Amino acid sequence: MPNPLTLKLQNFARFSDEDLRALDALTNINVRRLRAREDIVREGDDIKFVHLLLDGWAYRHKTLKDGRRQIIALMVPGDLCDPDIFLLKEMDHSLAALTPARFARLPREALDRFAEAHAAINRALRRDTLVMAAIQREWTVSLGQRSAFERLAHLFCELLLRLGNVALVRNNSFELPLTQHELAELTGITPVHVNRTLQQLRARNLIRWKGREFYIPDVEALKGAALFSSDYLHCGHEGVHVDVR
């Protein structure tokens, strides 16, 4: 079973055997386990590592002075936090585990050496960073323009594709470890309203969600309801691998 980072990058790039070994090596550097809901770095902390999520889910978040909190980004296995982050002095947001999670914590030197030695991987990582930025932009669109109903639908579409990239989807269903409260902090709506909106999604048979198991009966219908277009994820189409040259 390949590591999730390799899985993800292979959706659009091919690597030499040596590159593949190097990628595997990355995922063994300085691994740390976290409990669910534990912060790994906090806003204001010095920057010591680039974090690579190996297992479990995580999120970036930020809290306003008066306590309102926004989850800024979700991370799923294979996601990497800003390879260039060492150019900044301190964190402007916090990073936390959502479920029990495993992170590789890559120190600056290791990553610099790695980038020089493996140009193809380096490019793939930079590409991936661009996709993360595109996701952030799409969230901006969601929060700015989409209704509560559309926002939730959109989030689920995005997760379907992102988790699909790392082989965590089967038959349009995946594990969703979020509480409704966290969904609220993600989408900028109230927990109560999240609940009512989920009920609407269920009533229209756009989603099924029981325990941790999340299922999308009709992906196209959900995409339609979300005004979802997958372009921003820049996925390789239909397993066609695009060269990263």
Next chain:
Amino acid sequence: MPNPLTLKLQNFARFSDEDLRALDALTNINVRRLRAREDIVREGDDIKFVHLLLDGWAYRHKTLKDGRRQIIALMVPGDLCDPDIFLLKEMDHSLAALTPARFARLPREALDRFAEAHAAINRALRRDTLVMAAIQREWTVSLGQRSAFERLAHLFCELLLRLGNVALVRNNSFELPLTQHELAELTGITPVHVNRTLQQLRARNLIRWKGREFYIPDVEALKGAALFSSDYLHCGHEGVHVDVR
């Protein structure tokens, strides 16, 4: 009068004379003038250039299938659009001039050669990209958690600092070339409500805005109202230049 990119980068990095000449040279490559409200690249276009805004304002935007439009990001002079963008095949959003504007359109080869030859500048540009990402995250927080009133206040605080970095602020006042309609697309609220909210800001004497001239009488008060903290902009403090080593 130095170019705005150099001005901005010098807020946190020092450059050799040769680097400074190289930066100036960048701003002369393939310059194009645009009229106000003209798209420079559209969603779906092939990626041919990295765009460097030399003069005027610009914005990234995205339109949903049903016509709702969100302005995703604002660009002011000195801002650069994703130095790594060539790793993607096509644009996932559009880029447009807000005012009459001048862009340098940097082709891939020029930028690659440049990055190799000028390591310090390259690091400064990467750092700047991280700040742009942080701005995008902060907008996520605004759209998710801040009220209309706070969102507008926050935007104005951000612009004060960003424009200050490129010497476009004098006595807490600057040129604001946005219509209320565009402010609405930026903040995810209705034009009508933008109007009413601006009146509240004026009534509380937090802003003055006449014609193009925008003035902030009491910056600390506005920051307070916006729950604004400048950390995410990673500005050098008080003119202290931090080394980008």
Next chain:
DNA sequence: CGGCTCCTTGAGCCCAGTCAAAGTCCGTGG
């Protein structure tokens, strides 16, 4: 002076927020 575009105002409505209470699930310990 006419016709843009942009700003302003009013009235009514609705999506989503607030507050509060009940119901469900699940793990723990007696």
Next chain:
DNA sequence: CCACGGACTTTGACTGGGCTCAAGGAGCCG
């Protein structure tokens, strides 16, 4: 095996921030 507690979900009733629709004013340019 059951009782308890805590976290999470669901429901109800009410409120309010922001949206909609519509009309009128202000500024600007040809």
